[in-house]
Structure formats: structure tokens, C-alpha cells
Amino acid sequence: xxxxxxxxxxxxxxxxxxAPFLTANPFYQRIAALVVLAAISASAWNVIGGYAGQISFxxxxxFGIGAYASLLLFGRFGLPPxxxxxxxxxxxxxxxxxxxxxxxxxxxxxxxxxxxxxxALAEILIVNWKFAGGAIGLMGPAMPRxxxxxxxxxxxxxxAIFLAVLALLLALTHxxxxxxxxxxxxxxxxxxxxxxxxxxPVQRYKLYxxxxxxxxxxxxxxxxxxxxxxVDPESGFGxxxxxxxxxxxxxxxxxxxxxxxxxxxxxxxxxETTNALLGGSGTGAAYVAYGxxxxxxxxxxPGGLAELWPLINRHGRRRAA
Amino acid sequence: xxxxxxxxxxxxxxxxxxLFSSGLTLIWGMMNVMNFAHGQxxxxxxxxxxxxFTLLKVGPAFFVPLAAIGxxxxxxxxxxxxxxxxxxxxxxxxxxxxxxxxxVLQYSALWAFSANFVxxxxxxxxxxYDVGGIRLSAARLIAGAxxxxxxxxxxxLLTRTDLGSRMLAVSEDRVAAALVGIRPDPMQALAWGxxxxxxxxxxxxxxxxxxxxxxxxxxxxxxxxxxxxxGGFGSVPGALLAGLIIGVVExxxxxxxxxxTKDVVVYGLFVALLWxxxxxxxxxx
Numbered sequence: 001x002x003x004x005x006x007x008x009x010x011x012x013x014x015x016x017x018x019a020p021f022l023t024a025n026p027f028y029q030r031i032a033a034l035v036v037l038a039a040i041s042a043s044a045w046n047v048i049g050g051y052a053g054q055i056s057f058x059x060x061x062x063f064g065i066g067a068y069a070s071l072l073l074f075g076r077f078g079l080p081p082x083x084x085x086x087x088x089x090x091x092x093x094x095x096x097x098x099x100x101x102x103x104x105x106x107x108x109x110x111x112x113x114x115x116x117x118x119x120a121l122a123e124i125l126i127v128n129w130k131f132a133g134g135a136i137g138l139m140g141p142a143m144p145r146x147x148x149x150x151x152x153x154x155x156x157x158x159x160a161i162f163l164a165v166l167a168l169l170l171a172l173t174h175x176x177x178x179x180x181x182x183x184x185x186x187x188x189x190x191x192x193x194x195x196x197x198x199x200x201p202v203q204r205y206k207l208y209x210x211x212x213x214x215x216x217x218x219x220x221x222x223x224x225x226x227x228x229x230x231v232d233p234e235s236g237f238g239x240x241x242x243x244x245x246x247x248x249x250x251x252x253x254x255x256x257x258x259x260x261x262x263x264x265x266x267x268x269x270x271x272e273t274t275n276a277l278l279g280g281s282g283t284g285a286a287y288v289a290y291g292x293x294x295x296x297x298x299x300x301x302p303g304g305l306a307e308l309w310p311l312i313n314r315h316g317r318r319r320a321a
Numbered sequence: 322x323x324x325x326x327x328x329x330x331x332x333x334x335x336x337x338x339x340l341f342s343s344g345l346t347l348i349w350g351m352m353n354v355m356n357f358a359h360g361q362x363x364x365x366x367x368x369x370x371x372x373x374f375t376l377l378k379v380g381p382a383f384f385v386p387l388a389a390i391g392x393x394x395x396x397x398x399x400x401x402x403x404x405x406x407x408x409x410x411x412x413x414x415x416x417x418x419x420x421x422x423x424x425v426l427q428y429s430a431l432w433a434f435s436a437n438f439v440x441x442x443x444x445x446x447x448x449x450y451d452v453g454g455i456r457l458s459a460a461r462l463i464a465g466a467x468x469x470x471x472x473x474x475x476x477x478l479l480t481r482t483d484l485g486s487r488m489l490a491v492s493e494d495r496v497a498a499a500l501v502g503i504r505p506d507p508m509q510a511l512a513w514g515x516x517x518x519x520x521x522x523x524x525x526x527x528x529x530x531x532x533x534x535x536x537x538x539x540x541x542x543x544x545x546x547x548x549x550x551x552g553g554f555g556s557v558p559g560a561l562l563a564g565l566i567i568g569v570v571e572x573x574x575x576x577x578x579x580x581x582t583k584d585v586v587v588y589g590l591f592v593a594l595l596w597x598x599x600x601x602x603x604x605x606x
Contacts, residue, residue, distance in 0.1 A: 055416045102596040109355040112416045113546050114595045116357075120543055121588040128581060239539065243424065246417060254413055284428035284535075291428065294421025298407050302414035 016265075020159050027276075029155040035268040036162035037224060042248035042260035043169050044216035048209045049246065050254035051182065053189025057242045058099070058115030061122045062214040064236035065091045066221025068126070071138035071231055076131075080149045081140050081229075085222035092218035096210045104206045107192060116239070123237040137232025140225060150226050158227045165223065166261070169216050174257055176212075185209055189255065217245070240287065247290050250297050253306025262305055267293075322454050327572045329455050333465035335568015336561075337523050340468035341541065342548035343475055343560040344519030350555025351492045351512040354408050354415055358399075358423035360541030362517050364430060366392055366524020367533040374441055381446060385467075385525035389518045396517025400510045423538065430535035438532040446529055464526035469561070471522055475515065476557040488512060492555070540584060547591040 020032035041063060048054050069091060070084030103114045127135045144151035152158065176182045184205045187195040196202045225231050235241070252263030271286045301307050345359045356362075366388040373384035399422065407414040446460040479485035490498040491508040499505055531537075548567050552559030567587060574586035 053412060055413055057420075102592075106595055108412050109353075109416060110595060112357075113355060113550075114592060117543055117546065117588045117591045117595075120539070121585060121592065124582070124585050124588075243420070246420075250413065250417060284431040287424050287428040288432065291421040291424030291426075294417050294424065295403060298410070298414040298418035298421065299403060302407075302411045 017163060020156060026155065029159065031269050031272050033155040033159040033162055033227065034272065035264045036159060036166050037220060037227070038244065038248055038268045039261040039264035040162060040166050040169060040223070041217050041220035042245045042252075042264055043166065043173065044213050044220060045245035046249045046254060046256075046260050047173065047176070047185075047213040047216075048206070049213075050249055050256070050259070051177075051185040051189060052206055052209045053255070054104075054206065054209075055112045055246070056115045057112055057239065057246070058103075058119045058122075059213070059217050059245050060119050060237050060239060060241035061095060061099075062092050062217035063221035063224070063241050064122065064126065064231075064233075065095065066218035066223075067225040067231040067236045068132055068138065068221075069218070070222045070225040071140055072132060074140055075133070075138050080146070081226045082150050082222065084225070085219055088218040088222045089215045092214040093211055096207065096214045100207045100210045101203070104203055104210075119237070119239055119242055123233050123239070126233045126237050133232070135233060137230060137235070140229030142229075151229070155227075158223075162223060165216075165219060170257060170261070172212070177257060181205060181208065186255070243287075243290065247294050250304050251293060253304030256304075256306040259304055259306050323576075326455050327576055328569055329457065330461070331569030331572030332565055333461040333568070334572065335565040336465035336468040336472075337527055337564075338544055338548055338567055339472050339561045339564025340526075341520045341523035342545045342552070342564050343472045343557045344516035344523075345545045346549045346552065346555055346557060346560045347475070347479075347512050347519070348516040349549060351488065352404075352408055352509050354404055355419065355546075356516070357416070357419040357542060358426060358538075359516075359520060359545045360543070361423045361426035361430075361538035362392060362395070362520035363524040363527065363541045364533070364535065364538040365395070365426060366521045367528040367531075367537065368430065368434065369521070370525045370528035371439055371441060371533050381463075381525060381529060385522055388525040389521035392521030392524075393514040393518040396513040396515075397510050399517070400513035404513065405506070405509070423542070427535055427538055434535060436535060438534045440532045441528055458530065460529040464529055467526060468523065471519070472557065472561045472564075475519065476561075478515075479557060484511075543584075543588060543591065547587055547594070550591060550594050 020029050023029065041059070044062075045056065045059050049056050049059075066085065066088035068084075069088035070081040073079040073084040073087065074081045099115075099118055103111060103118070106114050126132060132138065141149050141151055150157070150161075176185075184195070184200045187198065187200050188202055188206060192202055221236065228235075248263035248267055249260045250263070251259075251267060252261065253259030267290075270289070274286045274289070297304060341359065341363050344362075345356055348354065348356050369388040369391055370381070370384045373379050373387060377383075403418055403422065407418045446463060449456055449458045451457075477485075479489060487498070487503045488508050488511065490501070490503055491505045492512075495505045498508075544567065548560055548563045550563075551566065552561070552563030567590075570590065571583050571587055575583040578586065
């Protein structure tokens with residue numbers, strides 16, 4: 001490899017990493033933290049939805065599990081919310097093992113319909129689960145009791161934590177991309193029957209991908225709960241949580257390493273600004289824009305920006321239809 | 322007696338489910354594309370009904386056909402501008418395109434009409450009759466009967482007419498149909514038009530006895546999925562039977578478990594069905 005080819009993306013990443021520390025504006029700092037958080041969950045979705053081509057609308061379940069694990073441990077047992085992260089990850093493994101094998105028998109549209117229904121089911125169950133706060137939801141600590149509560153007035157500590165998690169996830173994804181698993185997943189995404197006939201253990205590798213994907217999505221949920229300090233059925237398990245991951249990954253480019261990060265850098269500030277301008281997320285204007293973006297991507301550039309701008313996908317591999 | 326009441330309620334509602342689901346099954350059968358915005362089409366039709374009544378003071382005899390025509394046009398436009406271009410593309414594009422459409426419709430409605438629940442006056446159509454101890458509401462009865470008649474009509478259109486044969490030919494094999502002189506494109510546009518028109522009628526009918534809000538669409542989309550899955554992907558008679566079954570299941574679970582959890586039973590049934598028989602109970606693979 002020519003070092004110069006690596007220098008470009010590395011420089012971009014370094015600039016992104018330090019940029020929020022150079023501004024004193026809390027609004028920008030908060031957006032920066034939210035961008036990285038969205039990039040974590042979209043990159044996690046990307047493992048199963050992008051590389052393996054299984055378009056899941058059910059990832060809100062993992063996000064919700066992480067968020068609820070954190071705030072349940074705080075609300076019911078007085079533990080610091082971050083203690084819920086390992087619990088959420090363990091719970092995500094259990095969920096993957098339960099819903100993975102049955103849904104993986106479904107292909108294409110059927111898989112998306114099935115995961116959509118499971119997500120809707122989970123949201124209703126949470127609304128009716130009194131122990132977890134029902135429709136009202138759960139609160140985090142109002143005042144920090146110790147450093148372990150990770151309650152900061154400033155968004156920069158969150159930004160740093162999220163960035164570390166994102167770096168870990170992208171490093172793992174990068175390793176996976178170049179390993180046997182990466183090739184298997186891309187083969188599955190390109191055509192399951194063909195992959196199977198070539199001896200790829202399709203079901204097993206889809207499950208591996210879901211375990212990784214679900215665990216990091218749950219972690220993103222826990223981190224969200226730690227930072228925001230509140231979760232209810234809609235902000236944890238709502239179908240829009242899944243939609244966010246799908247649209248962010250699709251905009252940047254599914255099945256590419258940096259696609260979801262690029263998508264998050266573009267969409268999250270857009271959404272936060274529209275919400276700030278139009279007063280809260282109640283108007284739904286941001287989701288009209290999201291829907292239009294999704295349709296435009298599907299219609300004109302299914303590979304996302306990575307298709308138009310190969311720098312995002314340095315290996316230059318386009319997934320086959 | 323309560324049993325009979327639940328069954329009759331379920332059948333009347335189920336007939337309307339059957340009607341909009343038969344639209345979805347037609348679309349799926351013709352081109353193997355799922356419409357994730359199907360429930361939002363129903364929502365649009367419900368708003369057409371609501372505004373026709375409140376602004377123009379006209380009844381269902383006017384707004385149901387109007388909703389059908391309006392949605393027919395909308396379906397054709399969606400096909401021509403969106404679906405036609407993505408249906409041969411990657412799976413991602415096929416799936417997210419109509420999902421994006423669903424978001425646009427739902428949140429535009431939220432923007433334009435606010436999140437408030439609105440409804441038509443319950444006295445708009447007839448009253449409530451007591452037949453042998455079973456309470457029958459005229460609105461639901463008319464909705465159910467119309468829905469069954471139209472679903473049956475759609476089946477006859479597909480199986481008994483020349484046009485239907487052309488459509489079925491395209492759904493069997495696009496290329497072969499083109500070889501014998503049937504242009505696939507107009508047939509598929511027609512399928513989207515008819516599929517959407519079915520949601521138009523269904524939405525107009527449901528609005529007679531169901532509240533209207535921007536987010537009713539999602540649950541209708543899932544109901545249509547369950548119905549199409551149970552009835553077999555692509556089968557109109559299957560959708561009719563399945564719609565009636567789902568209606569009864571829903572009415573029983575609402576009675577025994579409470580209205581809040583009735584969806585759990587129906588969605589759970591869907592997941593279980595997909596797991597056991599992804600091609601549907603009576604469907605082809």
C-alpha cells in the first residue's frame with residue numbers, strides 16, 4: 001500500500017476526532033456526541049444489514065434493550081447506568097439466539113417484514129410492562145452521585161467515550177472485512193443460495209453477524225441512556241430507531257467501512273438543526289426529509305454516497321445486486 | 322351469545338382487512354415487491370373520507386368511490402416514479418423505497434393534519450340493529466358486505482376476464498408475457514393502481530367506524546402482512562379467507578386480553594406463521 005492512500009482518511013478522522021474540542025459551543029459539542037452515537041448504531045446495523053445484506057427493521061429491539069438495561073439497573077437497584085451496558089450486551093446475545101435462527105430462514109422482503117413485526121411486538125410488550133415503567137419510561141440519575149454515574153454537564157466526555165467505542169467497532173469491522181467472515185458475509189449478501197451452494201455455512205455466519213451487530217447496538221442504547229438520562233418505549237423500541245440506523249447506513253453506503261459514519265455526519269446535524277428550528281421533534285418534519293432521502297437513495301443510488309464517492313469504500317468493492 | 326357477537330364483529334372488520342390486503346397480495350403476486358407503505362395508503366383514504374365529509378358535507382356514496390379513484394391514481398404514480406425503477410435493483414433498494422414512502426406519507430399527514438384523532442359521526446350511516454340478540458351496526462355491516470363483494474370482484478377480474486389473464490401472464494413470467502405481446506409495464510402499473518384502489522375503498526369504509534390519525538397506517542401495514550402471509554402471497558381468495566380469520570382472532574383477543582394487547586396476538590401469529598410457512602398457509606413458494 002502507498003502510505004499516501006491511507007493518509008487522506010486518517011487525516012480526516014484525526015480532524016473529526018479533535019474538532020469538537022476546539023469549539024466552546026455546547027450545541028455543536030452535543031451534536032458531535034450524537035453523531036458518533038448514531039454512527040455506532042448504524043455501523044453495528046451495517047454488519048448484518050450491509051455486509052450480509054439482511055435488511056433488518058428489528059434493531060430497535062437491541063437499542064431498547066441496552067437503554068432499558070441501563071436505566072432499570074439505576075431505577076430499581078440504584079446502580080450507575082453504565083453498569084447496564086454489559087447486562088444489555090448479554091441480553092442482546094440471548095435475543096439474537098432466540099430471534100436469529102427463525103428469522104434467518106426468511107429471505108429478502110420476508111426477513112424485513114418479519115423483523116418489522118417483531119420490533120412492533122416488542123414495543124407493545126414494553127408499553128405494557130409495568131416494572132419497566134410502562135408507557136411513561138424510565139429516568140436516569142438527576143444528580144451525579146459519583147463519577148461512575150457518568151453524568152457530565154458538558155458533552156465532550158460523552159464524545160470521547162463514544163468515539164472510543166466507535167473506533168473499536170470500526171477496527172473490528174475492518175478486521176472482519178478482510179477475514180474469512182467478511183467474504184462469507186458479502187457472498188451471503190450477494191446471493192444466499194449461491195453462497196450456500198459454494199459451501200458457505202450461511203445460517204451460522206448470519207448468526208455470528210447478528211451477535212456482533214446486536215451487541216454493539218445494545219451498547220449504543222446503553223450509552224444513549226447514560227447521556228440522555230431518559231428512555232420510553234418510543235425512544236428505545238420505536239420503529240423509528242431502526243429507521244435511523246437504516247437511513248444513516250444507506251446514505252453513506254451499506255456494506256462499506258466508513259459509510260455509516262459519513263451518513264451520521266450528514267444526517268444527525270440536519271435532524272438536530274431541523275428539530276431546534278421547528279421546535280422539538282413533534283412536527284415530524286425531519287422524518288418527511290428522511291423518507292425522501294430514503295426514496296432518493298433507493299431510486300438513484302442504492303449504494304449510497306460510497307457509490308458516488310469511492311473514498312468511503314477504499315477497497316472499492318461494490319456489492320452485487 | 323357473546324361468542325356469536327364476537328364472531329360477527331370480527332367477520333365485519335375482517336372483511337375490510339381482506340379488501341386492503343387483497344390489494345397488497347395483488348402487488349406482491351405481480352412483481353414480488355412488498356409495499357411497506359400499504360397501511361399509509363389506507364390512512365390517506367381515511368383522510369379523504371374525513372375531509373370530504375367535513376368540508377363538502379358528502380356521504381360515503383361519494384367519498385368511497387372518490388378515495389378509490391384518488392388512490393388508484395396515486396398507486397400508478399408511485400409505480401411509475403418509484404417502484405418501476407427499483408424493482409430490478411438490489412434488495413436494499415426494493416425494501417427501503419416503499420419504507421421511505423411510508424415515512425413521507427405518515428409524517429406529512431402529521432405535519433398537515435396534526436396528531437389529533439378525528440372521526441366521522443357514528444350516525445353517518447344507519448344505526449344499530451338487534452338481530453336475535455346480536456348487535457349489528459349498519460356502518461360495519463355495509464363496510465363488510467362491500468368489502469367482500471369487491472374482493473370477490475377482484476378475484477373474478479383476475480380469473481375471468483381477458484385483462485386479468487394478461488395480468489396473471491405477467492405475474493407468471495414477465496419475459497414470456499412480453500414475447501406473446503403483453504407489455505408488462507402497463508399491467509404492473511395497473512396492479513399498483515388496483516392495489517391502491519383497494520386501500521382507497523377500504524380506507525373510506527373503515528373511516529365510517531374507526532378513528533383517523535396519522536399513525537394508524539403502521540398497524541394496517543402489519544395487518545396486511547399477516548393477512549397476505551396467512552392467505553398465501555399472491556392469492557386473492559386466500560387473502561379474503563385470511564382477512565376474515567384475522568378479524569375474528571382480533572375480536573376474540575381484544576375481548577379476552579384487552580384492546581391494548583390485541584395486536585400482540587395478531588403480530589405474534591404473523592411471526593409464528595413466517596417461521597412455520599414463509600410462503601403462507603395456502604400459498605405457492
